[in-house]
Amino acid sequence: MAKYGLRTIAVAYLLFLLVLPVGLIVWRTFGDGLAPFVEALTSPSALHAFRVTLEVSLWAVVANTVFGVGAALLLVRHEFPGKRLLSAFIDLPMAVSPVVVGLALILLYGRFSPVGGQLESWGIQIIFSTPGMVLATVFVALPLVVRAVVPVLEELGDEQEQAAHTLGASRFQTFLRITLPGIRSALAYGVVLCLARSLGEYGAVAVVSGRLVDQTQTLTLFVEERFQNFDQPAAFAAATALALLAVVTLLLTRLLRPKD
Amino acid sequence: MAIEVRDVNKSFGTTPVLRDVSIDVASGSLTALLGPSGGGKSTLLRVIAGLEHPDTGTVLISGVDATRLSPQRRNVGFVFQHYAAFKHMTVYRNVAFGLEIRKRPKAEIRKRVMELLELVHLEQMADRYPSQLSGGQRQRMALARALAVEPEVLLLDEPFGALDAQVRKELRTWLRRLHDEVHVTTVFVTHDQEEAIEVADTIVVLADGAVEQVGSPADVYDNPANPFVMRFLGPVTEIGGNLVRPHDIEITADPRPGSSEATVARVVRLGFEVRVELQIGDRDAWVQVTRGVAEQLALNPGDTVNVRPNPGSRSLALTGA
Incomplete structure (x- = not known):
């Protein structure tokens, strides 16, 4: 009996928390057939939001992949003073609220700060533009690649790399031929997680983007803005699209998750 | 001399691992670095390979000062205790690695790799992955891989240490025979005096980071320089x-x-x-x-x-x- 009781509670919990809300969104989206869905998503604003989201996410993923692999190599393969501090810093984005991240970026790169002002005089605008949104997204998704790669790199050990060195391979050749294939699946897993986080980021991007419709509006911001303006079909359609993206990335992570 | 090590000192933190070590390894010889674990023999081998840098002292390989050379420029073959097989490559690709790095023509690589696989009796295994091989087979593959680049010296770090007793004995005899065939200057590390006596033509006894004695197996067994060597070499x-x-x-x-x-x-x-x-x-x-x-x-x-x-x-x- 207790077994069934627990199951009922678990199912009911998930039902009210997950299944009903998402189900309702899907139902509302497709309630009037596929046409309104397609129409809502192909409006110029929606298409623009798609483009901004993809652009910001791709840059953020590239930056975090390069930094993530570099930082993981640094943390696992090298000894240096301040290593624990670096490790702690990498986890910081997990603890800091994205809104705080956005505000901090505005403080540093905003037009009225020394750094932001200087960049502005060179014609580079960070805040209320793509670079700022990329920065914010990079920040919130920072630890994902590092934390996916570090344990695998540790388990891999450095003997294969040393063997490659004695066989005449340079550091770069060793990285490409030995290290990278060794961490391949973990890296792919980290990259997909990072992509998922980047696509769905709202808080930090909302602050630094200035939410300029048709300029700095990402898909998540589009959902929120359409909803506030009583354009529920568009909001629901975009939300469903985001959810579908999430499902696809979830499936990808399942596929790519390192064995064990 | 194929290898000359002069006055090498090395510490890890405040612990000295090598103290004023000087040894000569003759060209074409098969030398054992013998000693108890923690005696510094693996570190000495890694210093020769360039995988560790000595704090002071010099290493000459074929008369050339290699002290500041990176491992990739020393042209040494190194075999690790735990094989260090490239797990994502087939046996063939493992052995071909050094030659591919050196951008040798495909046909030449193919010929050389097949020769080596025959030498280590793995010609049937060329398309397997290391995970499909036994420990002894993996170590023979590692040996072929190290020999592929025609190293000036072959260095083996406890090559049979991870294998079971039966395979270890087989590989010992086999290594001796291989050396008689290939004649590459070889240095191997072991803590097993029987292995050193059976395989090597010169034994260097190392303890506490210092050389205790150098000589032929008969020499160090019959004329030990001190009680430590006598105790270590036999009952x-x-x-x-x-x-x-x-x-x-x-x-x-x-x-x-x-x-x-x-x-x-x-x-x-x-x-x-x-x-x-x-x-x-x-x-x-x-x-x-x-x-x-x-x-x-x-x-x-x-x-x-x-x-x-x-x-x-x-x-x-x-x-x-």
Whole structure:
């Protein structure tokens, strides 16, 4: 009996928390057939939001992949003073609220700060533009690649790399031929997680983007803005699209998750 | 000289691992670095390979100062205890690795790799992955991989340490034969004195980061430089303040010149040899005799016998013992 009781509670919990809300969104989206869905998503604003989201996410993923692999190599393969501090810093984005991240970026790169002002005089605008949104997204998704790669790199050990060195391979050749294939699946897993986080980021991007419709509006911001303006079909359609993206990335992570 | 190591010192933190180590390795020789674990032998091998940098001292490979050269420029072959197989590559690709890095023509690589795989008896395994091989096969693959680049010296770090006893013995004999075929200057690290004596033509005994003795296997066994080397190279026992090999002791019923009286404590028959445990005064000692000698003397616990080192055998006086 207790077994069934627990199951009922678990199912009911998930039902009210997950299944009903998402189900309702899907139902509302497709309630009037596929046409309104397609129409809502192909409006110029929606298409623009798609483009901004993809652009910001791709840059953020590239930056975090390069930094993530570099930082993981640094943390696992090298000894240096301040290593624990670096490790702690990498986890910081997990603890800091994205809104705080956005505000901090505005403080540093905003037009009225020394750094932001200087960049502005060179014609580079960070805040209320793509670079700022990329920065914010990079920040919130920072630890994902590092934390996916570090344990695998540790388990891999450095003997294969040393063997490659004695066989005449340079550091770069060793990285490409030995290290990278060794961490391949973990890296792919980290990259997909990072992509998922980047696509769905709202808080930090909302602050630094200035939410300029048709300029700095990402898909998540589009959902929120359409909803506030009583354009529920568009909001629901975009939300469903985001959810579908999430499902696809979830499936990808399942596929790519390192064995064990 | 293929390798000359001069006055090398190396510490990890405040712990010295190598202290003023100097050794010469002759071209074409097969040298064993022998010593207890923690004696610095692996570190010395890694210093020669360039995987560790000495704090002071120099390393010459084929007359060239290699002290500041990175491992990739030293042209050494290195074999690791745990194989360091490239897990994502087939046996063929593993062996071809060094040649591919050197951008040799495809046909040449193919020919050389197949030759080497034949040499290590893995020609049937070319398309397998390391995970599909046994430990012994993996180590032979690692050896072929190291030999592929025609290294000036081949360095093996406890190459058989991770294998079970049977395979280890097979590979030992095989390594000796391989060396006779290939003639590449080889240095291997081991803590097993039997392995060193059986395989090497020169043994370097290392303990506490310093060289204790260098010589041929017979030399270090028969003429150990100090009690440590004598103890490490084989069984020893103590008679009259001297360290003696237990098989170099004469055991008789009647006293002879230089013999001392002993009481038999126990007689252990181990196949063809018999181990006689003795009490000399208040000290324990033991003697290794053949079955024939033991039966002739009809030894029983409690008997009184006379023992002395074989005339002509080598013993070491223990100072302060």
